[in-house]
Amino acid sequence: MTKKSDDQKNSKPLVGLFITCLVDLMRPSVGFATVELLEQAGCRVEVPEEQTCCGKPGYNSGDLANARDVAKRVIEIFEPYDYVVVPSGSCAGMISRHYPKLLAGIPRWENRAEVLAEKCFELTGFLTDVMGFTAPAPLSDLSGRTFTYHDTCTGLREMRVKAQPRQLLRNLRNVEITEMKGTEECCGFGGTFAAKMPDISRHMVDAKIRRAEDAGAQIILGGDMGCLMNIAGRMKRLGKDIEVRHVAEVLAGRLDIPAINGKGE
Amino acid sequence: MESKSSEFLARSSEAMRDEHLQSVLNKLRAGLEYKRKAAILKIPNFEELKEHARAVKDHTLANLDHYLEEFESSVIESGGHVHWARTSADLNRIALEICQKAGALRVTKSKSMIAEETGLNTVLEEAGIEVTETDLGEYIIQLAEEPPSHIIGPAIHKTKQQVIDLFKNHHDLGERELESVKSIVDEARKVLRDKFCNADVGITGANFLVAETGRIGLVTNEGNGDLTATLPRVHIAVASIEKVVPTPEDASALLRVLVPSATGQPITSYVSFFGGPRKQGDPDGPEEFHVILLDNNRTDMLAGEFRDMLRCIRCATCLNHCPVYTSVGGHAYGWVYPGPMGSVLTPLMTGMGKAHLLPNACSSCGRCEEVCPMGVPLPDMLRQLRTIEREQGLTPAGWRWGLTAFMKLLQHPRIYHLGARWTTAALKRMGKKRGSIASIPVGSGWTKVRELPSPEGRTFQDLWRQKNRKGASGNE
Ligand code: SF4
Numbered sequence: 040m041t042k043k044s045d046d047q048k049n050s051k052p053l054v055g056l057f058i059t060c061l062v063d064l065m066r067p068s069v070g071f072a073t074v075e076l077l078e079q080a081g082c083r084v085e086v087p088e089e090q091t092c093c094g095k096p097g098y099n100s101g102d103l104a105n106a107r108d109v110a111k112r113v114i115e116i117f118e119p120y121d122y123v124v125v126p127s128g129s130c131a132g133m134i135s136r137h138y139p140k141l142l143a144g145i146p147r148w149e150n151r152a153e154v155l156a157e158k159c160f161e162l163t164g165f166l167t168d169v170m171g172f173t174a175p176a177p178l179s180d181l182s183g184r185t186f187t188y189h190d191t192c193t194g195l196r197e198m199r200v201k202a203q204p205r206q207l208l209r210n211l212r213n214v215e216i217t218e219m220k221g222t223e224e225c226c227g228f229g230g231t232f233a234a235k236m237p238d239i240s241r242h243m244v245d246a247k248i249r250r251a252e253d254a255g256a257q258i259i260l261g262g263d264m265g266c267l268m269n270i271a272g273r274m275k276r277l278g279k280d281i282e283v284r285h286v287a288e289v290l291a292g293r294l295d296i297p298a299i300n301g302k303g304e
Numbered sequence: 305m306e307s308k309s310s311e312f313l314a315r316s317s318e319a320m321r322d323e324h325l326q327s328v329l330n331k332l333r334a335g336l337e338y339k340r341k342a343a344i345l346k347i348p349n350f351e352e353l354k355e356h357a358r359a360v361k362d363h364t365l366a367n368l369d370h371y372l373e374e375f376e377s378s379v380i381e382s383g384g385h386v387h388w389a390r391t392s393a394d395l396n397r398i399a400l401e402i403c404q405k406a407g408a409l410r411v412t413k414s415k416s417m418i419a420e421e422t423g424l425n426t427v428l429e430e431a432g433i434e435v436t437e438t439d440l441g442e443y444i445i446q447l448a449e450e451p452p453s454h455i456i457g458p459a460i461h462k463t464k465q466q467v468i469d470l471f472k473n474h475h476d477l478g479e480r481e482l483e484s485v486k487s488i489v490d491e492a493r494k495v496l497r498d499k500f501c502n503a504d505v506g507i508t509g510a511n512f513l514v515a516e517t518g519r520i521g522l523v524t525n526e527g528n529g530d531l532t533a534t535l536p537r538v539h540i541a542v543a544s545i546e547k548v549v550p551t552p553e554d555a556s557a558l559l560r561v562l563v564p565s566a567t568g569q570p571i572t573s574y575v576s577f578f579g580g581p582r583k584q585g586d587p588d589g590p591e592e593f594h595v596i597l598l599d600n601n602r603t604d605m606l607a608g609e610f611r612d613m614l615r616c617i618r619c620a621t622c623l624n625h626c627p628v629y630t631s632v633g634g635h636a637y638g639w640v641y642p643g644p645m646g647s648v649l650t651p652l653m654t655g656m657g658k659a660h661l662l663p664n665a666c667s668s669c670g671r672c673e674e675v676c677p678m679g680v681p682l683p684d685m686l687r688q689l690r691t692i693e694r695e696q697g698l699t700p701a702g703w704r705w706g707l708t709a710f711m712k713l714l715q716h717p718r719i720y721h722l723g724a725r726w727t728t729a730a731l732k733r734m735g736k737k738r739g740s741i742a743s744i745p746v747g748s749g750w751t752k753v754r755e756l757p758s759p760e761g762r763t764f765q766d767l768w769r770q771k772n773r774k775g776a777s778g779n780e
Contacts, residue, residue, distance in 0.1 A: 058764050058765070060724075062764055063724060063763050063764045063765055064724050064727065064728050064759060064763060065728070065757070065759040065760070066759065066760055067760055067762060067763065067764035067767050067768075068760060070764040070768070071764075071767075086764075086765070086768050088717070088721075088765065088769070089717045090717070091713075091714040091715075091717055091720045091721075092714050094711060094714060096707055096710060096711075097707050097708070097710065097711035098687075099668060099687060099690070100690055100694065100699070100703065100707050101687065101690040101691035101692070101693060101694035101695070101699070102691075102694065102707060102708060102711055103691055105708065105711035105712065105714075105715075106711065108711075108715055109711060109714050109715060112714075112715060140684070192667070192668070192669035192670055192671070193668075193670070196669075196670040196671070196673075196674055197670065223671075224627055224669075224671075225627045225667045225669035225671070227627070227667060228667065229666070229667025229668050229669065230667075230668065231703070231707070231747075232664070232666065232667045232668070233667075233749070233750055234747040234748075234749035234750040235664055235703070235749060236313070236316075236664065236665060236749075237749040237750065237752040237753045238313075238316065238317050238320060238752075238753065239316055239320070239628055239631050239632060239665065240667070240753065241753035241754070242320050242631040242632075243627050243628075243631060243667070244753075244754070268756070268757050269754065271755075271757045272740065272750075272751075272754035272755040272756055272757055273753065273754040273755075275738075275739070275740045275754070275755040275757065276753065276754045276755050297739070299757050300739070300740070300755075300757055301739050301757075301758075302738075302739045303735065303736055303737040303738045303739035303740075303758070304736055304737065304739075
């Protein structure tokens, strides 16, 4: 059943990369950084072509029928892999926390959803908790700038991501996070919430930005493109210049790529 | 109480422009979060206590009819009366009848969310009865003619200066100046003392209804509940049916998680149990004791998918930790219960039609569920309400069709990827100069307050395929 058995000689775990619609569309660099990290950690990585998105926007807005169909597709596509790794806490949470609820009571699918849920991980959680990935010495030293970390809600509460990115940043890039206040508070993204209730969302993201400024941050990191685009987009509108970046890129040492709120040409 | 939940967006925008309110909410957010955390740290087995409290509630809910009947017989046995109110109007009518029968002109009240739910004060006042709220917060909003903005601290939205101004307008202060919080409290105490002594009927809420003993449990910090229950001739307790617990021990199990969560105290200053009228030889107590039990759609909840909501013990932790509540305050929600628990209860009690925006006032951050001592799955229930909203055709058409089309598209990878390639290229061109896009036609709420950052211009899938093709041909 698993693809691993096709390739007995290779004992490296085979990871199916769930790229997420936002990384695919907005920021492929995060995807390449993710592949690089997974390979460094000793995985083989495949990117199934038929994948699209986890279906969370519809699910959260009450379209359960379509969300179920999308969930079944994702399960079919990814169940052959040893692990499913996602550079996003939100999509990983959708697969591992919500698919089982969504398909509960549906014969065959309930079980398949639970099996997939068990092997689905957010990137930094996977690198640390499953692969035990560490470098003997930092691969490079990025400690010259002040970084802060936004704990994205789903990563934190659904995928238990908190210490892992900090530990990896320290270990791989000699980066010590300067914590801001309220790091576990929502940035106001919330998927369609940001567009449905923009004024409240703005109020929340402004609080986040203020706290990053108070901490003296030059760079805000996080593990979810949605939240990062929200913070970056608001920062742009306000003309502020704290850089917003995905943690995978920094872990891969890629500070040379323009930030998400980078300048135009 | 009449619902204004359909005005949520306008009311919340106004609230975010109100500087006084914002300063209060900022303090609330920091203060209560910190107090709760500190309190819980001091209780090493808090997780166990929570689990036990949940088990008590689940057991009670599973046998609710039994325990309600037991409660009724215990009350009757101790000489009191139990009245059943299916709707808010029923409760108000019953309470008014009791007051009129007692020839009541003056009523004192301690804090009760159930009375807020039914709008009891208005009904009594319209019948010519003077009603005085005796909880300081409730007293303040009564003077201000406002509904509560928080289920524990009803006047939490008021600054000290606003309270002083209110007192200046309503009390005869003469030469006296109010400055400190203490002077405010003393002033209220002085006025309320008279009210306590002259009241004919006292109306309280109830945190617990103990089936075994027929007593009601009241948790307060001001002691006003005790004076309301014991001084007047008649004591009426109003409570919803899910407040019943089997035994006094069970009440204490809930108490132990309620108070640290609510106020950060190990226990409130007053925890009192009342039941039955004064017996011969009792030094105090009322001549009559009535309990009015309110349903108001709760039995429907019990039988359906929102049953877990009945575990709620109204500790307000979910409000204090909700980023939407702490942004807009309680009045924006337009009815009695605000925040995450309110966004579940309001549509269930007042109907989806008026309240369907509330389950959307949620970024699905999951903090409410994380902190809720009773493990109420608030985010799941809010999502379920959005599902009902969609089924009832209340979702705005643009969102509904846009999202449905998107969800269908996800099931056609070839078209999806083609569309993604085209979109990312187009967005890249649009954002070339600024590095971001100032306005987009679809989901324009996004660009109302922020830019859309420019994409890198090619999709990952596209680049990955190209890279692998090159890699493969290089190997040949
Ligand atoms: S839902 Fe939970 S956190 Fe909110 S008031 Fe009820 S018991 Fe407290």
